[in-house]
Amino acid sequence: MKSITITGSQRESVGKKATKALRNAGLVPCVLYGGDKPLHFSAPELAFKHLVYTPNAHTVVIDLENGEKLNAVIQDIQFHPVSDRIIHIDFYQLFDDKLVTMDIPVRLTGSSPGVRNGGRLLFRKRKLTIKALPANLPDFFDVDISKLKIGANIAVSSLLNDDFTILHPDTTVVVQVKSSRNIVAEEDEEEGEEGAEEAPAADAAE
Numbered sequence: 313m314k315s316i317t318i319t320g321s322q323r324e325s326v327g328k329k330a331t332k333a334l335r336n337a338g339l340v341p342c343v344l345y346g347g348d349k350p351l352h353f354s355a356p357e358l359a360f361k362h363l364v365y366t367p368n369a370h371t372v373v374i375d376l377e378n379g380e381k382l383n384a385v386i387q388d389i390q391f392h393p394v395s396d397r398i399i400h401i402d403f404y405q406l407f408d409d410k411l412v413t414m415d416i417p418v419r420l421t422g423s424s425p426g427v428r429n430g431g432r433l434l435f436r437k438r439k440l441t442i443k444a445l446p447a448n449l450p451d452f453f454d455v456d457i458s459k460l461k462i463g464a465n466i467a468v469s470s471l472l473n474d475d476f477t478i479l480h481p482d483t484t485v486v487v488q489v490k491s492s493r494n495i496v497a498e499e500d501e502e503e504g505e506e507g508a509e510e511a512p513a514a515d516a517a518e
Contacts, residue, residue, distance in 0.1 A: 313449040315383070316363045317373040320355035340398050344374060344384055346405035351382075357398055364389060364398060367438075369416050369451065372403060383446065385414055406446045413479070415439040416450055418486060422458030426489030431462040437486045440468070444476035455486060462489050 320342065323330070331341050334354050344351040353376060363370055363386070374382045384403040392399050406412055417439050427433050440453055455466055465488030468480050 313369065313371050313446075313451050315371045315373050317375050318355050318359050318363070319375045319377075320353040320359075321377050322351065322353045324352075326352050335399060340401055342401045342403060344382060344403045344405055345387065346384075346407075347382075360398055360401065367417050369414060369449075371406065371446065371449065374403065385412060408446060410445075411443050412446060412449070413441060413443045414449060415441050417452055419452040419454050420457050420487060421454055422456045424457040424460040424489055426460050426462040426464065429462060430492055431489040432492045433457075434488050434490060435486075436488065437468075437480070437484065440471070440486070441479040442476045443479060448475040450476070453486075457487060460487070460489050462491050464489060 323334070323341070326341075334341050338357055339354040340357050340360060342353050342355060344353065353374065363372065372384045372386065374384055376382070383406040385406060386401060387404040388402040389398060390400040391397065404412070418435075418437055420435065424431070424433060442449075453471055455471070457466070460466065465485045467482065467486060468478050468484040469482035471478060471486070472482070
């Protein structure tokens with residue numbers, strides 16, 4: 313999985329007054345858990361732009377000014393209720409030999425024949441929660457819908473992998489095509505046959 317580096321400064325004072333001063337200076341108070349003791353640090357709010365405001369999943373390298381670099385994942389984010397600015401982030405430290413739980417985005421590929429024939433594509437699970445060693449965390453679940461016909465679905469059972477555990481029942485539906493009023497008869501198409509292009513899968517989802 314790709315990592316984003318956050319350059320931060322360790323903070324000693326963690327009271328309300330010090331925290332408010334950090335936010336007024338455009339910094340985000342953060343806490344890293346999972347080590348021997350919680351580590352308090354801060355980093356510029358802009359540094360989190362590509363980590364927070366993205367559908368992608370990333371691990372984090374926290375680069376402290378004392379030269380220490382720590383691998384982590386986001387555990388929790390707090391936003392201001394009015395301005396929606398980031399006001400606090402909790403991280404969890406990663407260790408090579410310890411399993412970590414993380415949400416991994418699902419990415420649809422291909423063109424569904426069921427959609428071309430008038431069916432509705434329902435994208436039920438845009439993220440799947442998994443447990444894995446840090447080295448085995450995938451960037452995406454790529455789900456091929458090029459054989460997905462009307463009435464069919466793709467479930468978690470087809471995405472199982474020895475590198476990680478998916479924390480959803482095997483029968484959980486990830487994506488499916490349901491019939492609609494504008495349905496046309498499906499033909500036994502060969503996969504190489506040319507047909508009308510459908511809109512990108514993500515755009516067609518409900």
